Structures are given as structure tokens and as C-alpha cells.
Amino acid sequence: MSRSAHPAGPRYGDVHTEGHYSPPPADLNTLDDKIWSRTVGRDEDGVATVAGLPVTRLAEEFGTPAYFLDEADFRARCRAWTDAFGKDADVFYAGKAFLSRAVVHWLKEEGLNLDVCSGGELATALDAGMPPERIALHGNNKSVHEIERAVSAGVGRIVLDSFQEMVRVAHIAQSLGRVQPVQIRVTVGVEAHTHEFIATAHEDQKFGIALADGQAAEAVRRALKLDGIELIGIHSHIGSQIFDMAGFEVSARRVVGLLAEIRDEHGVELPEIDLGGGLGIAYTPEDDPREPHDIAKSLTAIVTRECESAGLRTPRISVEPGRAIVGPTAFTLYEVGTIKPLEGLRTYVSVDGGMSDNIRTALYDAEYSVALVSRRSDAEPMLSRVVGKHCESGDIVVRDAFLPADLAPGDLIAVPATGAYCRSMASNYNHALRPPVVAVKDGSARVIVRRETEEDLLRLDVG
Numbered sequence: 183m184s185r186s187a188h189p190a191g192p193r194y195g196d197v198h199t200e201g202h203y204s205p206p207p208a209d210l211n212t213l214d215d216k217i218w219s220r221t222v223g224r225d226e227d228g229v230a231t232v233a234g235l236p237v238t239r240l241a242e243e244f245g246t247p248a249y250f251l252d253e254a255d256f257r258a259r260c261r262a263w264t265d266a267f268g269k270d271a272d273v274f275y276a277g278k279a280f281l282s283r284a285v286v287h288w289l290k291e292e293g294l295n296l297d298v299c300s301g302g303e304l305a306t307a308l309d310a311g312m313p314p315e316r317i318a319l320h321g322n323n324k325s326v327h328e329i330e331r332a333v334s335a336g337v338g339r340i341v342l343d344s345f346q347e348m349v350r351v352a353h354i355a356q357s358l359g360r361v362q363p364v365q366i367r368v369t370v371g372v373e374a375h376t377h378e379f380i381a382t383a384h385e386d387q388k389f390g391i392a393l394a395d396g397q398a399a400e401a402v403r404r405a406l407k408l409d410g411i412e413l414i415g416i417h418s419h420i421g422s423q424i425f426d427m428a429g430f431e432v433s434a435r436r437v438v439g440l441l442a443e444i445r446d447e448h449g450v451e452l453p454e455i456d457l458g459g460g461l462g463i464a465y466t467p468e469d470d471p472r473e474p475h476d477i478a479k480s481l482t483a484i485v486t487r488e489c490e491s492a493g494l495r496t497p498r499i500s501v502e503p504g505r506a507i508v509g510p511t512a513f514t515l516y517e518v519g520t521i522k523p524l525e526g527l528r529t530y531v532s533v534d535g536g537m538s539d540n541i542r543t544a545l546y547d548a549e550y551s552v553a554l555v556s557r558r559s560d561a562e563p564m565l566s567r568v569v570g571k572h573c574e575s576g577d578i579v580v581r582d583a584f585l586p587a588d589l590a591p592g593d594l595i596a597v598p599a600t601g602a603y604c605r606s607m608a609s610n611y612n613h614a615l616r617p618p619v620v621a622v623k624d625g626s627a628r629v630i631v632r633r634e635t636e637e638d639l640l641r642l643d644v645g
Contacts, residue, residue: 206563206584207467210554216464217551217598219252219511221622228558230596233622237515237555240627241594244620247535249605251512251630253288253623256601259474259507260292266478267501274318276459276504277303279602284621284630285508286310295338297502301328308335320367322388329354339363341417341456343390348405355410365456366391366405367417368398370436372429389419393436402444415497416440419458422505425471427480430457434481438488441497451495457481459502463509465599466551471506505602512601514539514617515555516579518593519571528565531585533595536570537577538614540597540604544576552580556594559586568595572612605631613639 207214211228221233229236232250240250263273274297275289281303287310289296296312298304299320307317314335319328322343332340333355342348342364355362369390391401398416405413418437420429437455445451462471472480482499489496516533523529542548552568563584570577579597589595608616615638619631 210561210563210584210586211558213553213598214467214551216467216469217510218513219255219598220258221252221254222513222598224558230553230555232513233627234625235622235627237594237596240620240622241515241517241556243627244618244629245633246515246517246594247533247539247617248515248633249512249539249600249617249619250515250627251508251601251619251621253511253621255511256285256508257288257292259511260289260294262474263478263501263503263507264293266474267482267499268478271478271482271498272500274456274500274502275507276502277307278606279504280508280512280604280606280619281306282619282631283310286312290316297504301325301331304328304332304335304337314338322390324350326350326354330358333358333360333362336360337362339365339414341365341367342401342405343367345391345401345404348401348408348411352408352410360410362411363414364405364411365415365417365454366398366401366413367419368393368401368437368440370418370420370433372420372433372436390417393440398440399443399447402440402448406448406450413452415452415454415456415500417456417458419502420460422460423462424460425462425469427472427477427484430481431484433457434484435488438485438492438494441489441494442492445494451497453497454500455485455497456500456502457485459504459506461503461506463505463599463602466549474503474506477501509599509602512604512619513596513598514600514604515594515596516568518589518591518595521589521591528567528582529585529589531566531568531589531595532571533568533579534571535617536572536579536614537574538570538572538609538611539617540579540600541607541609542603543578543581544574545607547581550580550583550597550599552583552585552595552597554586554589554593555596559588561586561588563587564589568597572614574611610634610639615639 274295277298295316297318315338317337318339319332320341367390369392371394391398416437418433420433486496516535520532537544564587566583566585568580615634618629618633620627621630
């Protein structure tokens with residue numbers, strides 16, 4: 183089909199454009215540095231490049247859809263976090279955002295620790311050689327097998343999420359002749375300004391032990407009496423995709439208050455405090471994330487101030503950035519298929535992926551950006567909705583965006599900031615094959631997670 187073979191969809195100005203999306207950018211060929219990884223640019227033909235490689239060549243070699251992860255950017259963000267917090271704090275990469283053997287190698291080399299929340303993540307970390315003392319095991323319902331494996335391996339900490347789990351970990355550690363360092367996760371009653379399903383510090387949710395009704399203090403009493411575990415600190419996490427530091431300030435104040443109660447009742451000053459992760463990234467130009475050094479300065483000042491007020495020694499601080507490291511480092515590359523203009527509304531642009539490779543729009547009403555990346559276009563902006571190929575009306579990748587009105591089947595478009603959770607939450611819905619993850623660096627590309635095949639799909643079907 184030629185680029186003029188389908189009827190043009192509504193342009194900016196043809197429809198009522200007041201809403202939750204922004205007006206189109208002045209130049210649809212510009213790739214905003216805020217939402218693309220650091221080595222992304224365009225060549226003289228308008229083709230987007232990453233690490234010096236044109237996306238047209240990457241599409242030919244690796245196919246679409248595919249995730250392309252900028253290794254240099256990932257490593258730079260790791261260093262930014264460790265440099266910001268320094269030697270007196272610990273940075274745990276939250277593996278749930280995206281984890282693979284290659285990522286574990288990068289983390290190990292850049293000096294980060296690793297937070298895992300399942301047996302599979304733990305297996306990946308150990309298989310790739312992450313020193314077990316630099317691993318933390320998280321999760322609200324760890325199995326006996328997961329706990330046994332973690333304790334046997336010698337993980338640096340297990341974050342306890344319930345009274346039952348406390349006893350379970352203590353019993354397993356005793357049976358293995360170990361003393362397992364643990365933290366207690368408390369819910370501090372701070373509801374982050376985020377989607378209900380990713381706000382994790384208010385009382386009505388599945389994580390942690392509530393601070394408000396004295397349950398957290400009781401958990402500490404029991405933990406200090408149990409053989410087989412050593413209580414080293416308190417853990418708190420207030421949510422995800424957070425830009426405002428006010429929630430962290432309230433959380434830190436309440437956690438430090440608990441530390442003071444522990445000192446007064448038990449004569450013990452716990453040496454660690456983990457404030458979790460959840461710092462936001464830019465998915466659209468309107469998002470304004472804070473830099474790691476600003477975050478480190480704010481969190482350290484908050485904890486230090488509260489501890490001084492309570493007469494406590496300042497504990498060692500831990501943080502758990504996941505999305506904040508990997509999220510901006512990757513984009514998803516799609517090929518455009520069916521284009522369907524709806525007069526007076528918008529144009530539906532279908533791609534060869536969808537909710538099987540990015541469920542976040544359907545699940546969280548997440549907002550993303552999108553750009554034509556296989557060529558330059560001087561056409562007018564066209565109000566578009568980028569949708570997938572799945573048999574679901576909710577199969578939306580980008581709800582409202584502006585793409586050039588001459589967009590045509592076969593064009594390549596890319597969605598930035600898909601490094602976090604997209605591959606981790608990918609599925610085989612409609613028996614789709616999960617895309618590969620391709621690491622790019624210094625003009626070269628390599629697959630770090632291969633594309634699934636039909637043989638992979640059918641191998642599990644033993645009926």
C-alpha cells in the first residue's frame with residue numbers, strides 16, 4: 183500500500199483536543215531526550231538509531247516486536263545510583279522490573295546488590311553468579327522451597343512479610359544450622375499518589391505488617407526472641423512511579439519512630455532501614471523525574487534528621503530502584519499493520535505486538551509515548567491510538583498520541599521507556615510469542631533473551 187492509499191485520519195485541530203493528552207509536539211521527528219535512552223538519535227534520513235545502529239537494520243536482523251536495551255545507559259544509571267548514595271548506603275536493584283543473566287552480570291560489575299521476589303528470580307541471580315550475600319529475598323508468600331534455597335545459598339537478607347513467615351524462616355534456618363539475617367516489612371499508612379494497584383503502604387493491601395495497630399511492634403518482639411534469625415532492620419515501600427518525596431518523608435518518620443520504640447523497649451538499635459523503591463521515570467515529556475543525587479540527598483537528610491530528633495544513631499540506608507534504572511534504557515520496536523481512521527475521533531494504528539508485550543496500559547491505564555522511527559515525515563500530526571493485534575478491545579499500547587498523517591503499513595514505530603515490567607509481565611495471550619530482548623552497545627547488538635518460538639509454546643503442551 184502506498185502512503186496515500188488509505189484515507190487520512192483526523193488531524194490536530196479537526197477534533198476536540200482538550201483532554202488528558204497533550205497537543206502534538208512542534209516537530210514529530212524530534213526524539214525527546216527525557217524519554218529515550220541516552221544513545222538514541224536520528225540519522226540524516228530520519229531513521230532512529232541506538233548505540234549507532236539504525237532501527238531499520240535492527241528490525242531486519244531481530245524482527246519485530248522486540249525490546250532493545252541500551253547497555254551503556256543501563257550501566258550509567260547503575261553508577262549514578264551508587265555514586266549518589268555512596269559507600270554508607272546500599273543500592274538493591276529490584277529484579278522484578280526486568281531480570282536476565284546479562285543484567286545480573288552488569289549489576290555485579292557495577293557494584294549493585296539485587297532484590298528478588300520469587301524462586302525464579304533467585305535462580306537467575308545465583309545461576310549468573312551474583313554473590314548470595316548481595317541478594318535480598320522479598321515477597322508476601324514465599325514457599326518453603328524458596329526459603330530453603332535462599333537460606334542454603336546464604337542470601338544477605340530475607341524480608342519478612344508476616345508472622346507465619348517469620349516462624350517459617352526461623353525454623354528452616356535452624357534446621358539448616360544457619361542464622362538468617364532478616365528485615366521486617368512494615369506498612370506505614372502512606373498511600374502514594376499512584377494507581378491503586380501499585381500503592382503499597384496503606385493498610386488495606388497484601389504486603390507487610392501494619393504499623394498503626396501495634397502489629398509491627400509485636401512482630402519485632404517475636405523476631406528478637408526467635409532462634410535461627412537475626413533482625414537487622416525495618417523495611418518500608420510506599421508505591422511505584424512516585425515523583426513527590428513527601429510520602430517518603432512521612433514513611434521515614436514513622437519507621438524511625440518504630441526504631442526508637444524498639445530501642446526504648448528492647449535496648450536494641452537496629453542497624454538498617456530500607457526505604458524501598460518506586461521512584462518515577464518519564465514515560466511522556468510531561469513527566470518530571472528526580473535525579474538520583476537529588477533523591478539520595480533528600481532521603482539521607484530525612485532519615486538523619488528524624489534519627490537525630492529521636493536520639494538514634496543513623497542506620498545504614500538501603501533503596502531499591504528497579505524501574506528507575508532499567509525503565510528508560512529500552513524501547514519496543516513495532517511494525518505498523520492495519521491503519522483504521524475513524525472520522526472525527528482518531529486513527530487506530532495496529533502493530534504486530536500489543537498487550538502480550540506491554541500489559542501496563544490495560545492494567546494500570548499507563549501512559550506512553552510513541553514515534554515513527556523508520557523515516558522522516560513532514561506530514562501533519564494525526565491523533566492516533568496505537569493498539570495491538572490481540573482479540574481484546576482493551577489491547578491498547580498507547581492510548582492517545584500524535585503520529586504523522588502519512589503513516590503507512592510497514593513503517594516502524596517505537597515506544598520508549600519500556601525497559602521495566604514490559605518483558606517481565608509479558609504473556610502468551612492468544613498464543614503470542616514473547617519478543618526478544620536485544621542489548622545494544624557501541625555499534626553492536628546481541629540477544630540476551632531470545633524470541634520465543636512455536637516449538638517453545640508447543641513443548642509445554644503435553645496433552
